[in-house]
Amino acid sequence: MNVAELAAEKGITRLCHYTPLSNLLHLAAEDRGLLSLKQLAATASEHDRQDLLRLDGHHDHISCSIEYPNAWYLRRRLFQATAIQRLFPDWVCLMLAPQSLWQPGTRVCVRNAAAANGSMIRDVSPTALRRSTRRP
Template sequence: MTIQEIVQQRNITKLFHFTHSDNLASIIESGLLSRSDLDAEGDDYSFNDSERIDGHLDAICLSVSFPNAKMFYKCRMLKPGNWVILEIDPSVLWDKDCAFYPTNAASNNVRLNDLELMKGAEAFSALFANEVYGTTREDYLTDQYTTDVQAEVLVFEQIDPSYIVKYIHPNKDSYKPFKEKYPQTNQRYYANLNGKTLFSQRHYCLG
């Protein structure tokens, strides 16, 4: 079975990436670039993971069907201000050079693995295994959700703006200037973050 067939079978319709609003204008205009590419271009940017223990500064991190809630919470605590969730078309998974990690790519369980072993349909399918390094798949998870909320897709190519379906803001104040400057883009916002949102912990939102 191909990656595209697995995506269709599991009804995976969304990938996610989150970023500080400081980065959003350049993303809207140029797409998502890895830290290596941004450094090479001399761009000023805010990055999510200052340690980047996985060693892949040449990759962009995405999550399948729900943001990496643990990392997202950590980032929001470390850097105040507005954080924005990007919804990305799943065709990135077969259009781009990707590696698939069933848990956080910085985890000792996987970070030293041969990169080529983390690519392809079998590696992608492993994100949905019944057990992932001691984490048992919860009963409330439907087919499109990874077993571990920290499962990651590493994308080793630029993700063009055309792949970004939606920009989801935490409030109207964050949304408004971007909607005014980029009216052709699909900018959305939550009226409030009380209750179940993409800014919530996954087990709370889905459980």
């Protein structure tokens, strides 16, 4: 079974990504879609970097949760809001098609990717996806 088949079997219909509402305006106005921190650093466009520490160390990837929004992450971000985020406190949760799960270079983690400084992150495979989506 490949990753796409396993995702379908598990009923995975979306990936979720939080971003400040102000970033959504840039996403809608520009035709580039979501960009990683590494890609954003290479552009001249304004953006509100939301994860200031990026403890997982994967600046070349975009963090998403599988199927359900990561409410723990959002609460933490609201508590640690930057000055600009306190001025514009609204956030949105983007619901993305699950096809990114089976694209080359995709990685998954059994819990928040920042845990243990990203050491639990694995390249996506049926086994890694199965572990990452296991419910208690």
